[in-house]
Amino acid sequence: MTRMIGEQDYTNIAQDLLSRAKKHGATAADVMVADGETLSVQVRMGAVDRLTKAREKRLGLRVFFDQRSASASTSDFSRDSLERFVGETCALAQAVVEDPVSGLPETGQYATEFPELHIHDATKLQTDQQIDLAMRAERAAFAADSRITNSEGGECDSSSGRIILANSHGFMGQYANSSFSLSVSPIASDAVGMQRDYWYGVNRAFAKLESPEAIGQEATRRTVRKLGARKVATCRVPVIFDPEVAGSLLGHLCSALSGYALYKGASFLIGQLGQQIAPDFVTIYDDGRMPGGLGTRPFDGEGLPTRKQAMVERGRLTRYLLDTYSGKKLGLPSTGNAARSIGESPSAGPTNFYMVPGTTRPEEIVASVKQGLYVTDLIGFGINMVTGDYSRGASGFWIENGELAYPVEEITIAGNLKQMYTNIETIGTDLVFRGRIACPTVKLAEMMLAGN
Amino acid sequence: MANDESGALARFGVTDREIEQALGRVKVSTVDYADLYFEYCQSESVSMEEGIVKRATKSIGQGVGVRATAGEKTGFAYSDELTPKDLNIAADTARYIAESAQGTKPVPVTNRPALPRNLYPHDRADIEVATRDRVTLLNAIDAEARRYDPRIKNVMAAYNTEYKVMLVATSDGLMVGDIQPLSRLQVTCIAEENGNRQVGTFGGGGRIGLEYFQDDQRYLQFARDAAREAILNLSAVDAPAGVMPVVLGGGWPGILLHEAIGHGLEADFNRKKTSAFSNLLGKKVASEACTIVDDGTLPFRRGSLNVDDEGTPTSRTVLIERGILRGYITDKLNARLMGIPVTGNGRRESYQSVVLPRMTNTFMLAGESDPQDIIKSVKKGLYAVSFGGGQVDITNGKFVFSASEAYLIEDGQITKPVKGATLIGNGPEILTKVSMVGHDLKLDEGIGTCGKEGQSVPVGVGLPTIRIDEITVGGTKA
Numbered sequence: 001m002t003r004m005i006g007e008q009d010y011t012n013i014a015q016d017l018l019s020r021a022k023k024h025g026a027t028a029a030d031v032m033v034a035d036g037e038t039l040s041v042q043v044r045m046g047a048v049d050r051l052t053k054a055r056e057k058r059l060g061l062r063v064f065f066d067q068r069s070a071s072a073s074t075s076d077f078s079r080d081s082l083e084r085f086v087g088e089t090c091a092l093a094q095a096v097v098e099d100p101v102s103g104l105p106e107t108g109q110y111a112t113e114f115p116e117l118h119i120h121d122a123t124k125l126q127t128d129q130q131i132d133l134a135m136r137a138e139r140a141a142f143a144a145d146s147r148i149t150n151s152e153g154g155e156c157d158s159s160s161g162r163i164i165l166a167n168s169h170g171f172m173g174q175y176a177n178s179s180f181s182l183s184v185s186p187i188a189s190d191a192v193g194m195q196r197d198y199w200y201g202v203n204r205a206f207a208k209l210e211s212p213e214a215i216g217q218e219a220t221r222r223t224v225r226k227l228g229a230r231k232v233a234t235c236r237v238p239v240i241f242d243p244e245v246a247g248s249l250l251g252h253l254c255s256a257l258s259g260y261a262l263y264k265g266a267s268f269l270i271g272q273l274g275q276q277i278a279p280d281f282v283t284i285y286d287d288g289r290m291p292g293g294l295g296t297r298p299f300d301g302e303g304l305p306t307r308k309q310a311m312v313e314r315g316r317l318t319r320y321l322l323d324t325y326s327g328k329k330l331g332l333p334s335t336g337n338a339a340r341s342i343g344e345s346p347s348a349g350p351t352n353f354y355m356v357p358g359t360t361r362p363e364e365i366v367a368s369v370k371q372g373l374y375v376t377d378l379i380g381f382g383i384n385m386v387t388g389d390y391s392r393g394a395s396g397f398w399i400e401n402g403e404l405a406y407p408v409e410e411i412t413i414a415g416n417l418k419q420m421y422t423n424i425e426t427i428g429t430d431l432v433f434r435g436r437i438a439c440p441t442v443k444l445a446e447m448m449l450a451g452n
Numbered sequence: 453m454a455n456d457e458s459g460a461l462a463r464f465g466v467t468d469r470e471i472e473q474a475l476g477r478v479k480v481s482t483v484d485y486a487d488l489y490f491e492y493c494q495s496e497s498v499s500m501e502e503g504i505v506k507r508a509t510k511s512i513g514q515g516v517g518v519r520a521t522a523g524e525k526t527g528f529a530y531s532d533e534l535t536p537k538d539l540n541i542a543a544d545t546a547r548y549i550a551e552s553a554q555g556t557k558p559v560p561v562t563n564r565p566a567l568p569r570n571l572y573p574h575d576r577a578d579i580e581v582a583t584r585d586r587v588t589l590l591n592a593i594d595a596e597a598r599r600y601d602p603r604i605k606n607v608m609a610a611y612n613t614e615y616k617v618m619l620v621a622t623s624d625g626l627m628v629g630d631i632q633p634l635s636r637l638q639v640t641c642i643a644e645e646n647g648n649r650q651v652g653t654f655g656g657g658g659r660i661g662l663e664y665f666q667d668d669q670r671y672l673q674f675a676r677d678a679a680r681e682a683i684l685n686l687s688a689v690d691a692p693a694g695v696m697p698v699v700l701g702g703g704w705p706g707i708l709l710h711e712a713i714g715h716g717l718e719a720d721f722n723r724k725k726t727s728a729f730s731n732l733l734g735k736k737v738a739s740e741a742c743t744i745v746d747d748g749t750l751p752f753r754r755g756s757l758n759v760d761d762e763g764t765p766t767s768r769t770v771l772i773e774r775g776i777l778r779g780y781i782t783d784k785l786n787a788r789l790m791g792i793p794v795t796g797n798g799r800r801e802s803y804q805s806v807v808l809p810r811m812t813n814t815f816m817l818a819g820e821s822d823p824q825d826i827i828k829s830v831k832k833g834l835y836a837v838s839f840g841g842g843q844v845d846i847t848n849g850k851f852v853f854s855a856s857e858a859y860l861i862e863d864g865q866i867t868k869p870v871k872g873a874t875l876i877g878n879g880p881e882i883l884t885k886v887s888m889v890g891h892d893l894k895l896d897e898g899i900g901t902c903g904k905e906g907q908s909v910p911v912g913v914g915l916p917t918i919r920i921d922e923i924t925v926g927g928t929k930a
Binding site for chain 1: 847
């Protein structure tokens, strides 16, 4: 008989760790426990390629000795190991220096209501069902165009898990979530070479996942259109980001708005709170309570309630992303954005972070450009968060007289993020959540393109 | 050194019999190969910012991954419990792809060779060193960086150390264990002058202990180097945009090789024919000045291993010999399917991940040119000596890597520092444009982490000074 660890046991383990920490002299502590199950199926060229199945668990403990603190994590939940674990974590805290700002959030701030957020779907998929979904997606990709000659495969994953957070101020919260995803990565070839792209769906509810056929067809559409890509000459032109890559611009914004980057002086948005950082038609929200959202959760990594809040309102920066610690460093209250990896102290990050859509259809945005670049892929890490300097490898399409004329590759686009946000000229109507960060099509007035 | 198999077994609390039974359960006739990979990993990190060491974290994990391969199929399961019951469940799950009932005959594991070499003696495992020693070192780094220049406004440093015990038992009857220490020290400085803020970083490490950083006060040199880069960037001008000659300095710029050709030569992509290098074996893919190897046998290096994660001794594999593509790097699965040698490059991030063919330390052998002559040969171009990360699209061969310290070359002289810029090129083409290779081969400081299919593994790179006749530089200045 497999040892089943029930919900009750985990909350008991959490309480037990808190009291052991106290016995070791800790003045405060918090415990996070996570467990989960994953089934991942990869198929390739119509056959099963890889099957991965796992169940795992992990717990993290953070202890405070007045203003000294340390964190640790372990996957070994046996009684003896946990006793040693608590002792070692407490010893570690003695090795660091006092940090006057450290500590748990004060009582009265914690989440007390736990509304239904639709982030857990109890559907259990069978292995064969997942194989079938992945096979169908890959088949649809091949069927959609004869130039698809090879494939990196289709993948169908399902996972579910639980998070339990408890601390010595009496907070105890837990939630379950689930995720279902399906993707396929076809390869197209012609006389000149090969191109690869992919498409995917991901949802907390299995019933809301796009059909494998729709995902396969879209993957092929995105792949074959890249065939025959060429370089273009170095120039300064308007650049349109398709929604997938536009999301990365919001991702960089999140990094720059993280309280930790700000107080360390490692963000190009230092001192910009209340300032205009984008045109007045740009509004950006972070919404931790969006029903079914991939970033949705009832409380953050410190137990504070999540919320919906404007980050940028009509172009003005209204908030940073803060947890208690980074907030204190900046003299501001937490925004409920504590992100937490098991066994780490909190950091600050987005929940569901998105730009409010505009009124221009994406095809009208393309039509508005005489000569320019439509970007569909970005690679590399050429972003300096301290200065905002931006330089990344790009591919996409050259726009000639308002139409996508031909695919381009082996070019870079460069600028400075601060200016890039200011340079937003048009926002599309096409906001779709396919991750925690979502953005419609965005047109920037101009960027430097390096090519031939 | 002895094979650490017996010590490791004791740590995992598993008996020979249990291992042989689990292997027997998974290795049915339709399974070509199966293995059990046990891992215990303890890591500790201390970090300093604003002049105080305020964070310390520790992580302990252990588990087992069970894998079966049949034809091109891989079945894989892992568990963080090591009881016979959990081993058997994982074995049954991994066997699912074989569509067969469980095996009943234990697989004897009798081949227990001594480790082929001892590249990273762990007598004084760094994890055992008192945290306070590391804290002392970080504090000194802060003081040194600020002393370097008053314009240094913040110093962040982190010391990560890891102690990993692995044991792999395979259906070939092999059992081998290893202890793999790994440490890294990273320093980031932020400089500020008249509202202009710039960042500089420096780091290093390997399969070494604290004493490596203490030798000759190397940690203080790290602090000065990070501070120097931040101060330098205060006066950086906009980087140029367009195609131009680029001189790469020695060491870490070897990330070019990792991105441009290394990934493209991993066997899995070539078996699936999804790599831009598929079908190029024996063909000329680089200038004659280029000979490139992947070598997992260098003592103390971050990318080195005594044996890979399938128990195969690591080796030195010639990838490109005087411009000709000679070989791929392989794991057991891909070597078997392609009918080529096993090179000892089967690696995994942890027991939770499957084995993939991965690089170890990838570098270009020294050439004959004087580095000074290489710089002098460029009329107008870029000299790049330090890089951030890179990335490659295996299929179309396009790769990027981003400079974090670079200078303009004007009339053969290094002139102004320029802001960071991304360089982009085509993997199968770029090395044909290498016209000069310096005699100054240098390996990197030991900071590289390579990502593939979501798995991170430590790697090394190396390069002598080289001249690339043309590559696209992604600056902002026309």
